Amino acid sequence: MKTDNKHYLIVGSGLIGRLLAWRLLLLGHRVDIISRDDKQGTDSAGFAAAAMISPATEAISTEPMVKEIGLTSLALWPQWLAELPEKVFYQNHGTIVVAHAGDQAEMARFTKRAEHTLSPNDFSVLTKQQLQQQEVELAEHFDQALFFKDESCLDNRHLYQLLTTILTESEHCQWQEGEVEKLNTASIEQIAQQYFAHSSTEYAEVIDCRGNGAKHDLTDLRSVRGEVIRVHAPEVNFKHAIRLIHPRYPFYLAPRPNNEYVLGATVIESDDMSPVSVRSGLEMMSALYSLHKGFAEARVLEMSVHCRPAMINNMPTIRRTEWGFQINGFYRHGFLFSPAIISDFLHILNDQPEQINFGDYYHV
Ligand SMILES: Cc1cc2nc3c(=O)[nH]c(=O)nc-3n(C[C@H](O)[C@H](O)[C@H](O)COP(=O)(O)OP(=O)(O)OC[C@H]3O[C@@H](n4cnc5c(N)ncnc54)[C@H](O)[C@@H]3O)c2cc1C
Numbered sequence: 001m002k003t004d005n006k007h008y009l010i011v012g013s014g015l016i017g018r019l020l021a022w023r024l025l026l027l028g029h030r031v032d033i034i035s036r037d038d039k040q041g042t043d044s045a046g047f048a049a050a051a052m053i054s055p056a057t058e059a060i061s062t063e064p065m066v067k068e069i070g071l072t073s074l075a076l077w078p079q080w081l082a083e084l085p086e087k088v089f090y091q092n093h094g095t096i097v098v099a100h101a102g103d104q105a106e107m108a109r110f111t112k113r114a115e116h117t118l119s120p121n122d123f124s125v126l127t128k129q130q131l132q133q134q135e136v137e138l139a140e141h142f143d144q145a146l147f148f149k150d151e152s153c154l155d156n157r158h159l160y161q162l163l164t165t166i167l168t169e170s171e172h173c174q175w176q177e178g179e180v181e182k183l184n185t186a187s188i189e190q191i192a193q194q195y196f197a198h199s200s201t202e203y204a205e206v207i208d209c210r211g212n213g214a215k216h217d218l219t220d221l222r223s224v225r226g227e228v229i230r231v232h233a234p235e236v237n238f239k240h241a242i243r244l245i246h247p248r249y250p251f252y253l254a255p256r257p258n259n260e261y262v263l264g265a266t267v268i269e270s271d272d273m274s275p276v277s278v279r280s281g282l283e284m285m286s287a288l289y290s291l292h293k294g295f296a297e298a299r300v301l302e303m304s305v306h307c308r309p310a311m312i313n314n315m316p317t318i319r320r321t322e323w324g325f326q327i328n329g330f331y332r333h334g335f336l337f338s339p340a341i342i343s344d345f346l347h348i349l350n351d352q353p354e355q356i357n358f359g360d361y362y363h364v
Pocket of ligand 1: 013017047050181210212213265307309
């Protein structure tokens with residue numbers, strides 16, 4: 001891609017803001033970042049996330065295009081991660097889906113939808129013996145499973161940490177902390193002068209990556225609360241991501257290095273950021289224990305909450321405004337979609353419409 005050294009303002013330093021800033025720096029551009037978040041990213045949905053990259057299992061419960069966008073990202077993630085200075089934990093053994101005896105009707109429905117939405121080589125049915133070969137400790141509790149080989153997950157916290165270092169150490173990036181209520185030409189001029197001591201006329205574009213915080217400027221944006229639990233379980237040795245069919249939420253267990261696991265996530269139509277409810281905590285802990293008795297002695301490292309920024313169709317959007325671009329609506333799919341959608345966005349910035357893959361979702 002051609003580089004012609006432009007200067008961009010990115011508002012919001014969550015998953016999309018920091019990934020985009022990094023990619024723009026790699027292309028030789030300058031970036032200013034203004035965000036209300038701390039540098040760690042603790043105010044970002046992507047910091048709480050399980051960071052599953054599951055094109056097939058997510059497409060089953062959403063829409064087929066999710067698989068297409070997800071597979072594009074699945075191909076890009078290893079390339080992007082290889083460009084980082086340290087190896088980030090990236091599990092690409094696939095996802096195993098299981099259900100308890102009482103949830104077999106749900107499992108049958110899930111399987112039917114998989115047959116309807118996906119192609120036959122996207123998944124296979126595992127007998128108990130095959131499950132033993134794939135994930136021996138899971139076969140202690142389940143006689144059958146579905147296996148989706150082309151899925152992965154990554155260590156989001158390590159990714160955030162590395163991106164923070166890259167962005168803060170780059171001489172082409174300035175990163176300031178500050179709340180931005182509303183974006184318009186006047187507020188952008190004020191930001192440029194107050195935080196970066198230059199005029200906004202320096203910016204080639206302003207890019208709004210505030211996620212849930214962009215509601216004043218994106219009125220059809222909504223929030224979907226998600227709760228997760230992080231545990232350290234020395235007695236559990238799962239190497240796959242595991243999805244547990246559950247009548248209320250699509251629970252999944254994402255492995256992390258050193259026997260840590262993230263189990264999530266509730267899906268509640270709400271912008272409530274208050275702590276995890278007792279009900280959700282109980283459901284998540286019993287889901288954990290029902291997968292493996294070794295979770296009984298696990299230590300709870302964290303129970304956290306964040307809201308996913310979502311549009312009405314639960315698909316991401318890129319919109320042109322009079323002052324710049326909005327990139328938002330990543331919903332449950334920030335990790336699943338970001339490399340694909342950010343790559344498209346870079347083609348939009350670079351005026352290469354023929355290279356854009358998922359233009360139906362953009363208003364540019
Ligand atoms: C519990 C949970 C589990 C998830 N699991 C997965 C998963 O397994 N796989 C997957 O693909 N996705 C998952 N997601 C979704 C994913 O995390 C989001 O889609 C993604 O983080 C959205 O990225 P974003 O940059 O748009 O928003 P965010 O990551 O939320 O970042 C927004 C940033 O903007 C800043 N900001 C907000 N308002 C303002 C303001 N007014 N002024 C200045 N700065 C502001 C915030 O501080 C934050 O840094 C999960 C989300 C949650 C909550």
